[in-house]
Amino acid sequence: MSNPTTSGDAAAxxxxxxxxxxxxxxREMRSCWQGDRRAAYEASRKRLGxxxxxxxxxxxxxxxxxxVHLEADDxxxxxxxxxxxxxxxxxxxxxxxxxxxxxxxxxxLPPLEQVLDFRS
Numbered sequence: 551m552s553n554p555t556t557s558g559d560a561a562a563x564x565x566x567x568x569x570x571x572x573x574x575x576x577r578e579m580r581s582c583w584q585g586d587r588r589a590a591y592e593a594s595r596k597r598l599g600x601x602x603x604x605x606x607x608x609x610x611x612x613x614x615x616x617x618v619h620l621e622a623d624d625x626x627x628x629x630x631x632x633x634x635x636x637x638x639x640x641x642x643x644x645x646x647x648x649x650x651x652x653x654x655x656x657x658x659l660p661p662l663e664q665v666l667d668f669r670s
Contacts, residue, residue, distance in 0.1 A: 559601075560621045561629075561662055567614040571650040572607060575616060578646055579605050590639040598631040599623040616651070633658055 567575055582591035595603060602621035607614055622628035632640060633655050644655045653659075 559623065559625050560619070561625055562617065562619045563659060563662055564608075564615045564617050565647075565651045565653055567607070567616060567650055568652050569613065572614045575646075575650040576607060578650075579616075587639070587642075594635075594637060594639045594643075597637070598628045598635070600628050629659070 578587070581587040594600075600620060600622045602619070604619045606617045608617055620628065632643065635641070647653050647655050
């Protein structure tokens with residue numbers, strides 16, 4: 551996994567969805583949130599120390615993207631776990647990412663560069 555630059559314990563990133571894969575991604579993310587995959591998803595997040603995760607789908611002229619927000623006790627450990635864990639759910643998530651995003655999570659994510667962080 552590449553070493554992402556993060557601010558504290560949170561990161562956000564966008565991943566393009568491959569053409570025709572938006573409905574598959576929407577369905578599978580909902581199954582993690584409210585459906586059949588919920589128990590395995592929650593167990594994975596707890597094991598990896600992820601305290602919050604949110605995903606949005608945004609339609610752009612260039613194609614749909616998924617916007618991901620992660621918070622974790624140790625974000626680098628959580629991201630490394632997502633890319634290397636042999637847990638069945640984590641392996642499924644990597645396969646899903648390859649299918650709908652064309653992104654091989656085993657190779658890691660490109661580094662993140664934070665350029666603004668306003669808090670009041």
